[in-house]
Amino acid sequence: AVIGSSVVAVELAQAFARLGSQVTVLARSTLFFREDPAIGAAVTDAFRAEGIAVLEHTQASQVAYQDGEFVLTTAQGELRADKLLIATGxxxxxxxxxxxxxxxxxxxxxxxxxxxxxxxxxxxxxxxxxxxxxxxxxxxxxxxxxxxxxxxxxxxxxxxxxxxxxxxxxxxxxxxxxx
CATH class of the missing domain: 3.50.50.60 (FAD/NAD(P)-binding domain)
Structure with missing residues (x-):
């Protein structure tokens, strides 16, 4: 899982996915929210086409490490991941x-x-x-x-x-x- 939608977050999320990892990005807003919305939408669509899950308007309210995996609590429920990158700036x-x-x-x-x-x-x-x-x-x-x-x-x-x-x-x- 990748927490954040910074430049570092999106570049590494895609790199990890292309190296064979299953990747989920938690974005507090949308990808590239400071740019024209079409830019973020295009990258989000490309990521999803590659199998990268992009969870927009999603924040982890709690992160725990249990039984060898990270457990992220969000408003939408729990997300589990064996690795975690926090790239929030x-x-x-x-x-x-x-x-x-x-x-x-x-x-x-x-x-x-x-x-x-x-x-x-x-x-x-x-x-x-x-x-x-x-x-x-x-x-x-x-x-x-x-x-x-x-x-x-x-x-x-x-x-x-x-x-x-x-x-x-x-x-x-x-x-x-x-x-």
């Missing part, structure tokens, strides 16, 4: 770093706040990637890291995310740009 693991002592501002989720030059609120401290308040995609991290390196060595480069592409590696693939 990520948050930066910065709390133990005491960044405030260095003058670095973090948001309530623990993400380091940066400007378009990847500068933090502290002089000469830059941040890029999943520890920041930027979208958590590898290409955003790579672009941010490159620009941070340019800026910390005296250059001036900005990370412009106004037309940021996003790709989800499912089949069918999902790609968006801009709004």
């Amino acid at each position: 990520r948050s930066p693991n910065t709390r133990s770093l005491n960044l405030e002592a260095a003058g670095v501002t973090v948001n309530p989720q623990g993400a380091i706040v940066v400007d378009d030059g990847l500068r933090t609120s502290a002089p000469d401290i830059y941040a890029a990637g999943d520890c920041t308040d930027q979208p958590q995609f590898v290409y955003v991290a790579a672009a941010g890291g490159t620009r941070a390196a340019v800026n910390m060595t005296g250059g001036e480069a900005a990370l412009d995310l106004t037309a940021m592409p996003a790709v989800v590696f499912t089949d069918p693939q999902v790609a968006t740009v801009g709004l």
Whole structure:
């Protein structure tokens, strides 16, 4: 079973299914609920055609491990699975770093706040990637890291995310740009 409908959840759900696992996805809303509804519907249909069960508007209110299997309690009843992936999103693991002592501002989720030059609120401290308040995609991290390196060595480069592409590696693939 996979709890979540994040990019990681849907990519791994399909990969596990194609490797021979019987997969059920529990989605609190629908797949790709932030996108045009047709996108989520197309991927959901493709998943179901492959034998992946997609339970929309479903949350596990309780998870237990009994007799060698996970038991997920939902409003629709119990679901049993021998393996469980919880992929409900990520948050930066910065709390133990005491960044405030260095003058670095973090948001309530623990993400380091940066400007378009990847500068933090502290002089000469830059941040890029999943520890920041930027979208958590590898290409955003790579672009941010490159620009941070340019800026910390005296250059001036900005990370412009106004037309940021996003790709989800499912089949069918999902790609968006801009709004």
